[in-house]
Amino acid sequence: MKRKLGGLPLAGSLLLGLAALGATPAQAEGTLKICYMSQPVIDANVAMMEKWANANGVEFEKNPMSYTVYLPKMSQMLSNGGTDCDIFWHNDDWGQLWKQWVEPTSDVAGMDKIRKGPMRAFPNDEGQPTAVPLAHTVGTFFYRTDLVDEKDVPKNWAEIVAVGHKLQEEGKTKWGYVGGMTHQNTWFSIWWSLWTNGCDIFNPKFERDNAVLDKSGWVPTLTEDCHRETIEFWWDNLHKDKISPEAMVSYGRNEANAIFMAGESAFTFADSTFWGEFNNPEKSKIAGKVGMALWPMGPRLNNNVAWDTIWAWGIPKALDPKQKELAKKALGAMLLDHEGQIAQWKGTGGPPPNTDLWPELASQDPVFAKLKEVVFDVKDQVLSAYYFPNWPAVQKAYADISTEALSGKREDIPAVLERGMKTLHDAAVQQIAK
Structure with missing residues (x-):
């Protein structure tokens, strides 16, 4: 997208x-x-x-x-x-x-x-x-209504893992969660969970006034605990808890949506505009079995958030x-x-x-x-993006950093995020300076 x-x-x-x-x-x-x-x-x-x-x-x-x-x-x-x-x-x-x-x-x-x-x-x-x-x-958390009752839909990250594991162990689904992770698809995994953990990409958090961000110096949040926790959450989902496929680091929106529509995942995150495709019986094996819920919350935020x-x-x-x-x-x-x-x-x-x-x-x-x-x-x-001319460069830089962090060892995540601070900052300011 x-x-x-x-x-x-x-x-x-x-x-x-x-x-x-x-x-x-x-x-x-x-x-x-x-x-x-x-x-x-x-x-x-x-x-x-x-x-x-x-x-x-x-x-x-x-x-x-x-x-x-x-x-x-x-x-x-x-x-x-x-x-x-x-x-x-x-x-x-x-x-x-x-x-x-x-x-x-x-x-x-x-x-x-x-x-x-x-x-x-x-x-x-x-x-x-x-x-x-x-x-x-709008970013929407979708779930399979034939697998999960509305009252049991995960309310937080821990419940995503617990419910996903349970459904996998019962043989009801291959994956607990699947969502896009590549450049231009980071919204559908890392970024929605970043925001539910009270975190953002730059400081000040949740600021979208370019004048304020420029004055603040476009400082990334990569080395803050809220950001590291989010990357570690997805590393665990991929490699330890295995509720998501390790190959998800290479998935775009289309690949993730296809797995969900094939009935191989209990949860996904996508634009609401895909509701029609998810429920199209000619394309989807789960047509008529899809529900929508509030975003599951991270450990650092007590109130729900959404984007429009x-x-x-x-x-x-x-x-x-x-x-x-x-x-x-x-x-x-x-x-x-x-x-x-x-x-x-x-x-x-x-x-x-x-x-x-x-x-x-x-x-x-x-x-x-x-x-x-x-x-x-x-x-x-x-607001699910930063609206300034070099935003596409920021997207690409962030995708490269997160892919490296999620593809390596868990203990190396802090070092990868530390190195990414300059990369992400430079991506934000290089075009502004022209």
Whole structure:
């Protein structure tokens, strides 16, 4: 889910960027071109805009791309002033990387209906929002309801180990827990547990104001007890308690999700947007047997935490005024399409961005009510990334450090984390200093 921009080919001719996208420089009147990653939640959201376009005589051209090529292609287009996409899939991870090339969106109809917290990833230098939410993507602890009663779902780290062991010994599951650990997937193992242990990546903990972090010197927490304990917890899960496969250090989100959907793990952690895939009987052996719960807590924190981020849409600033207006109309129609947003939730598990719908959904749909309880209603919300230009470099550096620590000897973990202090600090400040 998380992306790296460093080293991408931002320079180059606009012609090459357009050719890569399979588009042409000309934009026909009454035409909207939308560029996005094809994924069930995003596809459902695109369908709402396509419905509006068809009803209003607007030609609607879809340009789906694979995730692996999306970021470099879109970065090249935007940085070169390209206008081959009128609307493009936007994400909190690169909100600050693209802010100078993206149109402000405060005047889009329905923006008064959204949750404001996640929009902190998308302001431009003037403090204006530069995105329109399409769905909330929140970190969710999933469990197998056919294996674990709701009252027995682990409330803390120790219970994850105990329940996982019990299910393994009874032959009910191969693994207690599986989750992504590689670069761009650390959220699904280390980071959610880091936050439940009252810890974070930099000091001050849970601070996301770049001015404060810059003044504080971007000091990592790697050598603090709360961080070391988190890495040791996962080392034990992999090597001593063996509730997770040792190969998990090489798993991304897709590998972990596949194991969970194959019925080989009792617990996983993933974006809520994967609820639909987990319960798709054509893809998942555990369809209809998946529940959601509060994050199991670490030993240093007594209150629950959660995160709430969004997938979104953006509009290139380089578009002419008529195209911007057309794009904003389509996005406003999506935000105000109650029927379509409810269908998006029911069909894919993508929580709707229009919060006016939440009370209705919670009263009628026990699944949404549970998600609201375990994520949206949690008082302490963590922003799940740091929003500054060199965040992708920090992600990569952290993944390298944690992989080394988890792949070696347990007694070597403190030394690995100590060496990682400079690496992680340098990754944070090198681009800022340019």
